[in-house]
Amino acid sequence: xVADIVVFIGLWLFHLCSLLAKEQTGIDFSTFEFxxxxxxxxxxxxCQYVGYLMRNNIFTELIKSRALEKDELRPLYxxxxxxxxxxxxxxxxxxxxxxxxxxxxxxxxxxxxxESESAMEKxxxxxxxxIAADPREIVFTSGATESNNMSIKGVARFYKAKKNHVITxxxxxxxxxxxxxxxxxxxxxxxxxxxxxxxxxxxxxLEETIRPETSLVSxxxxxxxxxxxxxxxxxxxxxxxxNVFFHTDAAQAVGKVPINVSDWKVDLMSISGHKIYGPKxxxxxxxxxxxxxxxxxxxxxxxxxxxxxSGTVPTPLAVGLGAACEIAQQELEYxxxxxxxxxxxxxxxxxxxxxxxxxxxxxxxxxxxxxxLSFAYVEGESLxxxxxxxxxxxxxxxxxxxxxxxxxxxAIGTDEDLAHSSIRFGIGRFSTEAEVDFTxxxxxxxxxxxxxxxxxxxxxxxxIDLKSIKWSQH
Amino acid sequence: xxxxTTSSFGRGRCYxxxxxxxxxxxxxxxxxxxxxxxxxGLVGAPACGDVMKLQIEVDDQGKIVDARxxxxxxxxxxxxxxxxxxxxxxxxxxxxxxxxxxxIAKELCLPPVKLHCSMLAExxxxxxxQDYRVxxxxxxxxxVKASN
Numbered sequence: 001x002v003a004d005i006v007v008f009i010g011l012w013l014f015h016l017c018s019l020l021a022k023e024q025t026g027i028d029f030s031t032f033e034f035x036x037x038x039x040x041x042x043x044x045x046x047c048q049y050v051g052y053l054m055r056n057n058i059f060t061e062l063i064k065s066r067a068l069e070k071d072e073l074r075p076l077y078x079x080x081x082x083x084x085x086x087x088x089x090x091x092x093x094x095x096x097x098x099x100x101x102x103x104x105x106x107x108x109x110x111x112x113x114x115e116s117e118s119a120m121e122k123x124x125x126x127x128x129x130x131i132a133a134d135p136r137e138i139v140f141t142s143g144a145t146e147s148n149n150m151s152i153k154g155v156a157r158f159y160k161a162k163k164n165h166v167i168t169x170x171x172x173x174x175x176x177x178x179x180x181x182x183x184x185x186x187x188x189x190x191x192x193x194x195x196x197x198x199x200x201x202x203x204x205x206l207e208e209t210i211r212p213e214t215s216l217v218s219x220x221x222x223x224x225x226x227x228x229x230x231x232x233x234x235x236x237x238x239x240x241x242x243n244v245f246f247h248t249d250a251a252q253a254v255g256k257v258p259i260n261v262s263d264w265k266v267d268l269m270s271i272s273g274h275k276i277y278g279p280k281x282x283x284x285x286x287x288x289x290x291x292x293x294x295x296x297x298x299x300x301x302x303x304x305x306x307x308x309x310s311g312t313v314p315t316p317l318a319v320g321l322g323a324a325c326e327i328a329q330q331e332l333e334y335x336x337x338x339x340x341x342x343x344x345x346x347x348x349x350x351x352x353x354x355x356x357x358x359x360x361x362x363x364x365x366x367x368x369x370x371x372x373l374s375f376a377y378v379e380g381e382s383l384x385x386x387x388x389x390x391x392x393x394x395x396x397x398x399x400x401x402x403x404x405x406x407x408x409x410x411a412i413g414t415d416e417d418l419a420h421s422s423i424r425f426g427i428g429r430f431s432t433e434a435e436v437d438f439t440x441x442x443x444x445x446x447x448x449x450x451x452x453x454x455x456x457x458x459x460x461x462x463x464i465d466l467k468s469i470k471w472s473q474h
Numbered sequence: 475x476x477x478x479t480t481s482s483f484g485r486g487r488c489y490x491x492x493x494x495x496x497x498x499x500x501x502x503x504x505x506x507x508x509x510x511x512x513x514x515g516l517v518g519a520p521a522c523g524d525v526m527k528l529q530i531e532v533d534d535q536g537k538i539v540d541a542r543x544x545x546x547x548x549x550x551x552x553x554x555x556x557x558x559x560x561x562x563x564x565x566x567x568x569x570x571x572x573x574x575x576x577x578i579a580k581e582l583c584l585p586p587v588k589l590h591c592s593m594l595a596e597x598x599x600x601x602x603x604q605d606y607r608v609x610x611x612x613x614x615x616x617x618v619k620a621s622n
Contacts, residue, residue, distance in 0.1 A: 377546060378546070379523055379524075379546055379547050379548055379551075380548075381548035381549060382496070382547065382548050382549050382551075382552060385493070385496060385548075385549040405523070415521075416520065416521035416522075416523075417520030417521055417523070420520070420523035452502065453499065453502050453544055453545060453552065454544060454545070454546045455516065455525055455526070455527035455544040455545065455546060456520060456525060456546045458504065458527075458544060466520065471518065471519035471520070471521070471525070472516070472517050472518065472519070472597075472601075
């Protein structure tokens with residue numbers, strides 16, 4: 001009864017405030033709809049509403065209103081390699097620059113410009129600190145795709161006269177491979193290095209492939225599909241000794257594993273905002289100043305960002321990226337421990353209950369938050385459909401636009417039928433143990449059900465060797 | 475099947491047909507492949523990501539009385555093969571031969587990228603009927619030999 005009176009008074013105060021607010025701001029709170037009860041909100045109805053609340057239990061109404069806000073259940077998010085939710089602290093940092101401090105950071109003549117510029121430079125320092133670089137070496141871009149394009153095309157074209165060979169691997173991100181394809185059409189010579197069956201680059205082969213005409217080697221730090229971490233320190237050492245620039249696409253690695261561009265001897269590094277709980281649409285490129293990396297800019301204009309990337313730097317997005325990097329630096333160790341714990345839990349649970357599951361990629365040299373499992377005799381898309389309460393992704397052909405299975409899995413030599421059966425689980429800062437347990441149990445249950453429906457499983461149970469069968473082609 | 479769950483594959487009545495066949499597949503299982511009334515069709519390849527095994531049981535009048543399937547493939551493949559087993563039950567062999575992949579695709583509203591699933595289902599039923607016919611011919615040959 002006392003609680004009811006308190007709420008009654010509170011609602012009256014709210015009503016008074018809304019009248020005041022209407023005078024001051026023009027916003028009319030009387031048209032607010034409470035989702036549990038249709039309510040038009042003028043003073044008479046407030047009384048009726050309060051009366052209603054007092055007749056029924058107020059608290060259950062409040063609880064019901066929360067649940068009825070959404071009429072759909074959203075799946076659990078386990079696809080942190082595709083993108084990440086923005087950390088609320090990043091959003092807090094960005095908001096003032098969206099509505100209040102909205103100046104162009106390149107405006108030299110007034111306070112709006114000066115304050116935006118100082119925010120941008122602060123963000124630049126935050127990004128640089130995460131990778132142990134100098135702030136003058138960071139260029140803001142629209143994302144890791146643009147950074148990759150800039151570095152590969154820019155460096156290759158600048159040194160075109162004397163050096164026309166570029167080396168990359170077969171497991172790189174599509175933007176790197178496509179940039180190399182464009183360079184090939186321009187007359188460059190590209191070598192796509194094969195990887196070993198654990199996904200790692202063969203260092204011996206890399207040393208042998210580097211020629212006097214090689215200008216750039218591009219190897220990604222952490223693979224987005226299978227999670228393997230390349231031996232970047234050794235690759236950097238090899239490239240430095242042979243006087244070749246080393247670019248690495250670190251979109252999946254920044255903020256997740258400790259990075260030091262000087263120790264690693266990296267000359268160019270791509271950073272993506274929306275992979276580290278930052279905003280989408282922003283990224284950065286680290287371009288070494290000593291020894292200087294020269295490149296042809298991809299985007300020309302007013303000479304912003306050291307002339308390498310003209311265009312107004314989006315201050316709120318840059319501030320967001322900076323905040324995300326600072327948070328990542330502070331929480332790197334904790335996040336890594338949390339993600340490793342959850343990953344081990346997931347893998348152990350699944351592999352102990354389900355036979356014939358293969359983890360793609362090296363089990364040790366990896367980032368633990370990206371787990372790619374192949375469930376033999378079950379097709380990937382059908383398993384994704386079965387796990388409809390969990391947001392996952394697959395390396396199966398059916399989920400790509402073409403009917404080809406993932407090129408990364410093919411590069412590591414996975415059997416074609418296992419490539420069709422792979423699922424990628426992504427774990428991140430906000431994943432919980434309950435989510436992981438639910439995913440693991442659902443997965444185990446559905447794999448068992450789908451195997452009952454699978455002719456391959458039946459044949460294997462009968463002792464038939466699948467490799468000996470002559471399959472019909474269609 | 476609840477209508478409340480969302481999925482990355484989009485919504486619509488046709489989608490629900492595929493999901494219904496996928497979640498409640500009809501006629502999953504196996505028949506005795508050594509029996510002389512059973513025809514088995516195994517089509518596709520694991521390397522392509524689609525394998526269908528379709529079995530039919532035919533009575534002495536040439537009518538299909540039972541059909542079972544097992545599929546390694548995506549949701550559309552499972553739905554196509556499940557639908558085919560529903561359709562052939564009660565049909566004669568000649569009628570079952572007329573099942574076309576376009577009918578299957580239309581019933582399930584398969585998008586162009588999934589049409590090969592319906593084609594494989596048609597191949598599977600034809601392979602099962604072929605296997606049955608070959609078995610019957612072998613039996614006749616045995617009978618002729620035995621009577622000589």
